[in-house]
Amino acid sequence: MQNLWNEIEAAGFQGDLQQRVYTSRLLGRDTTLVMHGGGNTSVKITEKNILGIEEALLYVKGSGWDLEFIEAAGFAPVRLDHLVKLAKLKELSDPEMVNELKTHMTNAAAPTPSVEAILHAVLPFKYVDHTHSDAVIAVTNTANGEQRIREIYGDSVLIVPYVMPGFDLARMCADLIERYLTDRMVGMVLLSHGIFSFGATARESYERMIELVGRAEYYLKHAQAWDVVQAEPPTDVPVHLQDIVRLRAGISQFAGGPVILSTQRDTKSRAFARHPDIARLSQQGPATPDHVIRTKRVPMLGLDVPGYAEQYKKYFDVNDKLSGVGKTMLDAAPRVVLDPALGMLTVGRTAKDAAIVRDIYDHTIDIILRATALGGYRALPEKDIFDVEYWDLEQAKLRKSGKPPAFTGEVVLISGAASGIGRACVDSFLARGAAVVGLDINDAVATLLDRPDYCGLICDVTDEASVQRALEQAVLRFGGLDMLVLNAGVFPPSCNIADLHYEEWWRVMNVNVDASLALMRLGHPLLKLAQNGGRVVVIGSKNVPAPGPGAAAYSASKAALNQLARVAALEWGRDNIRINTLHPNAVFDTGIWTSEVLETRAQSYGLTVDEYKTRNVLKVQVTSQDVAELAAEMCGPLFARTTGAQLPVDGGNERVI
Numbered sequence: 193m194q195n196l197w198n199e200i201e202a203a204g205f206q207g208d209l210q211q212r213v214y215t216s217r218l219l220g221r222d223t224t225l226v227m228h229g230g231g232n233t234s235v236k237i238t239e240k241n242i243l244g245i246e247e248a249l250l251y252v253k254g255s256g257w258d259l260e261f262i263e264a265a266g267f268a269p270v271r272l273d274h275l276v277k278l279a280k281l282k283e284l285s286d287p288e289m290v291n292e293l294k295t296h297m298t299n300a301a302a303p304t305p306s307v308e309a310i311l312h313a314v315l316p317f318k319y320v321d322h323t324h325s326d327a328v329i330a331v332t333n334t335a336n337g338e339q340r341i342r343e344i345y346g347d348s349v350l351i352v353p354y355v356m357p358g359f360d361l362a363r364m365c366a367d368l369i370e371r372y373l374t375d376r377m378v379g380m381v382l383l384s385h386g387i388f389s390f391g392a393t394a395r396e397s398y399e400r401m402i403e404l405v406g407r408a409e410y411y412l413k414h415a416q417a418w419d420v421v422q423a424e425p426p427t428d429v430p431v432h433l434q435d436i437v438r439l440r441a442g443i444s445q446f447a448g449g450p451v452i453l454s455t456q457r458d459t460k461s462r463a464f465a466r467h468p469d470i471a472r473l474s475q476q477g478p479a480t481p482d483h484v485i486r487t488k489r490v491p492m493l494g495l496d497v498p499g500y501a502e503q504y505k506k507y508f509d510v511n512d513k514l515s516g517v518g519k520t521m522l523d524a525a526p527r528v529v530l531d532p533a534l535g536m537l538t539v540g541r542t543a544k545d546a547a548i549v550r551d552i553y554d555h556t557i558d559i560i561l562r563a564t565a566l567g568g569y570r571a572l573p574e575k576d577i578f579d580v581e582y583w584d585l586e587q588a589k590l591r592k593s594g595k596p597p598a599f600t601g602e603v604v605l606i607s608g609a610a611s612g613i614g615r616a617c618v619d620s621f622l623a624r625g626a627a628v629v630g631l632d633i634n635d636a637v638a639t640l641l642d643r644p645d646y647c648g649l650i651c652d653v654t655d656e657a658s659v660q661r662a663l664e665q666a667v668l669r670f671g672g673l674d675m676l677v678l679n680a681g682v683f684p685p686s687c688n689i690a691d692l693h694y695e696e697w698w699r700v701m702n703v704n705v706d707a708s709l710a711l712m713r714l715g716h717p718l719l720k721l722a723q724n725g726g727r728v729v730v731i732g733s734k735n736v737p738a739p740g741p742g743a744a745a746y747s748a749s750k751a752a753l754n755q756l757a758r759v760a761a762l763e764w765g766r767d768n769i770r771i772n773t774l775h776p777n778a779v780f781d782t783g784i785w786t787s788e789v790l791e792t793r794a795q796s797y798g799l800t801v802d803e804y805k806t807r808n809v810l811k812v813q814v815t816s817q818d819v820a821e822l823a824a825e826m827c828g829p830l831f832a833r834t835t836g837a838q839l840p841v842d843g844g845n846e847r848v849i
């Protein structure tokens with residue numbers, strides 16, 4: 193455990209609250225202590241209020257803030273004496289507790305205080321730090337965890353038995369603190385939950401946390417339970433894409449809506465999935481209550497075993513009986529799937545959620561294996577898990593989350609995504625909640641965006657093997673394919689038929705038609721399994737209904753693509769796949785239309801650039817974004833009853849009308 197305190201850095205944070213910000217960030221930098229908004233910190237400060245009266249305040253981490261990036265604004269100031277009085281109440285429901293926290297803040301714009309605020313308030317120290325340290329939890333989540341904690345810490349920490357986070361835990365801690373806290377104590381261990389440290393300064397409290405967690409790590413190392421050696425997984429079993437796609441379809445069905453399924457094939461995940469005792473280890477439940485909402489229990493199944501859907505069914509029936517609350521999407525679905533051949537697969541309503549589950553379970557694997565090496569992993573008792581899963585606060589959170597964007601949980605593949613209409617499509621689909629796979633021969637596609645719901649792949653769509661590899665990547669990353677935008681194409685320089693050679697003709701045909709055929713053929717088995725039905729949008733051209741001289745290869749290729757789409761509409765209807773075509777014209781905000789080219793063209797018609805750009809019936813400009821928005825809408829519910837359609841997006845063209 194590394195102490196990250198740095199004098200020079202720390203000097204940049206002046207004052208009690210700023211010091212609190214600094215050491216909170218230090219804790220946040222270490223994922224073995226806190227992750228994804230977990231853990232919380234506080235500082236007690238006396239301030240004059242607007243009447244000039246001195247008031248003791250607890251500045252405690254607000255919900256929605258991550259310790260790693262927290263700022264002063266991330267701490268909610270709550271009146272300390274009120275919090276201390278609350279801890280004396282016999283009973284307080286969790287919604288009532290949150291109401292008290294929110295109504296006793298001194299800044300209306302501050303975030304909602306952490307649900308562990310009362311616990312921070314009753315600790316009689318200026319600074320309080322709380323983490324869910326992997327090492328501490330690995331020790332407490334064993335058969336004789338409490339005894340081991342005593343062995344490690346002697347009488348330097350207060351030990352608190354497991355109680356679900358919320359008012360009951362705060363009240364019990366207040367009671368234990370009043371009765372058992374001594375001068376020798378520098379921290380508090382909450383069994384199966386985490387650890388607190390405290391001190392007079394930010395540095396003291398932080399360094400005590402590092403020291404306490406370091407002792408747990410040393411204990412694990414000494415007991416040969418630190419470097420948990422796992423056998424290298426046997427040589428790779430080939431992954432059948434369709435297995436992953438079917439698994440996602442099954443989970444989506446039970447979740448009541450599409451989900452993202454992300455596959456981890458690293459050595460650790462695969463080795464854990466093949467652990468000889470995996471069936472027992474993985475079925476015990478989560479490591480700490482904070483992780484419950486996302487990880488739940490882990491159904492373990494081999495996809496080579498037929499009838500996996502039945503296994504799921506059994507699992508969900510059990511959950512349905514226990515929950516007894518209105519089911520929100522994903523409430524009953526598994527979050528992690530371990531498969532001996534595939535590795536670890538994580539499920540989320542969004543790609544970001546699936547990535548969070550991946551991070552949490554990655555740490556859970558360490559905890560499970562270390563606790564096992566200590567003599568046996570023990571998760572929370574079954575009843576407590578369900579208490580946490582459906583406790584008032586979590587339910588309130590779910591109710592508040594509102595209606596998700598239209599394509600939440602869905603995956604779209606867009607060809608030619610690095611620029612122009614393809615690039616605009618990336619934004620339009622992301623804005624509607626889809627996870628996006630962008631293909632392009634231009635390597636800029638790989639670094640277009642850095643976010644968990646975007647995956648840019650360099651791909652020559654005219655090379656079938658390259659397309660196949662891209663689809664594999666898409667399935668490993670997001671679990672399948674719901675929508676396809678066939679956008680990649682070339683627009684060759686003007687050339688009359690008399691001069692048109694086969695070489696040029698085939699080059700245009702190859703990109704504009706053959707490549708689309710490959711994407712359609714290889715994508716079809718994936719689109720067939722889309723929860724809401726597969727959808728394809730073809731970016732055609734005005735040249736289909738109204739070709740132009742000098743554009744024989746281009747017009748013929750787009751016409752061939754158009755006919756291909758129409759036949760697909762006929763063939764794929766039975767698979768619940770819709771395919772529709774857009775015919776844009778004069779979209780000038782793409783790479784080929786430099787201002788120079790535009791000026792030359794406009795001049796040749798005797799027009800200004802503006803006149804040239806709006807040369808249509810409505811006298812409007814058509815942008816990449818206009819086309820992209822329509823492409824996205826064509827995949828949405830508005831077009832649910834439409835297939836085989838062709839729609840111009842050109843401002844009105846007299847030859848087309």
Ligand code: ZN
Binds near residue numbers: 231324385386
């Ligand atoms: Zn906690």
